[in-house]
Amino acid sequence: xxxxTKVSFQGREIEVVEVDFKVIKEEWNEYDLADGTRIRLKxxxxxxxxxxxxxxxxxxxxxxxxxxxxxxxSAPENLKRGSLKGTKETH
Amino acid sequence: xxxxxxxxxxxxGGVLSSNYGDIPKYVETSVQGEVQGTIEAPLYASYLxxxxxxxxxxxxxxxLLIINFYFAQQLxxxxxxxxxxENFVAYKIAEVAEVEYIIVSKxxxxxxxxxxxxxxxxxxRERIYDIEYDIIEHFRDIYFDFHIVFRNNRDINELFSAxxxxxxxx
Numbered sequence: 001x002x003x004x005t006k007v008s009f010q011g012r013e014i015e016v017v018e019v020d021f022k023v024i025k026e027e028w029n030e031y032d033l034a035d036g037t038r039i040r041l042k043x044x045x046x047x048x049x050x051x052x053x054x055x056x057x058x059x060x061x062x063x064x065x066x067x068x069x070x071x072x073x074s075a076p077e078n079l080k081r082g083s084l085k086g087t088k089e090t091h
Numbered sequence: 092x093x094x095x096x097x098x099x100x101x102x103x104g105g106v107l108s109s110n111y112g113d114i115p116k117y118v119e120t121s122v123q124g125e126v127q128g129t130i131e132a133p134l135y136a137s138y139l140x141x142x143x144x145x146x147x148x149x150x151x152x153x154x155l156l157i158i159n160f161y162f163a164q165q166l167x168x169x170x171x172x173x174x175x176x177e178n179f180v181a182y183k184i185a186e187v188a189e190v191e192y193i194i195v196s197k198x199x200x201x202x203x204x205x206x207x208x209x210x211x212x213x214x215x216r217e218r219i220y221d222i223e224y225d226i227i228e229h230f231r232d233i234y235f236d237f238h239i240v241f242r243n244n245r246d247i248n249e250l251f252s253a254x255x256x257x258x259x260x261x
Contacts, residue, residue, distance in 0.1 A: 023228050023229060026229055028232070039171070041169075042229075042230075044179065044229050046183075068174075068179055068182070069169040069174050070174055070175070070176050070179050071169055071170070071171045071174040071175065072171075072175070072176060073171045
């Protein structure tokens, strides 16, 4: 069931209707950093709402999408708190 | 007087006068119903169209009408401490006002989540189940084991050991 509500859009309040959705695919993006850390990033869409009286230049309705970034990481031991990084190596 | 605004979408000052649609930012609607205003803030324009617009004097003149002048900032920072998965889980579950505590234990891709409410309430439990289902749908590669715990007016410390990680407390 669609539910009307108001959201902030370009500095003003507009009326929108929330639209139910089903997740088809949300992948993790993965990045290897030069310091040896692997970062995983996922953009999670948490709600979709269709503006009732706003359209783009092609005539499509404007959708407001709420998203959240979720990050995960795997850092090398030498970057973790308490590691010996920065101490002088002796032989 | 309507100043011309350059096409290249950079920052220009100018007075805008148009009867075409809503121009929401930096402008006001005059008592005559015209939209007027001064664009002083940075202008992010995808493109500008040349269309006839009414000037303040009422004559139709060929002026620049800004069709799409507002670009929201597209970049934002996320940090790996505040944007962890457990924070997302806590944020979503805490939408249920009756949730008092959320405790987490994790190992690799396995998350055990204890959600504490004070007393058994089927409606509240159903709402929490819905959110759990949503979370699982977003993170199909993660194994979640959710538990709902009824506190029944007991102290939280009676229910969990001191080293339990409370990620949300009402």
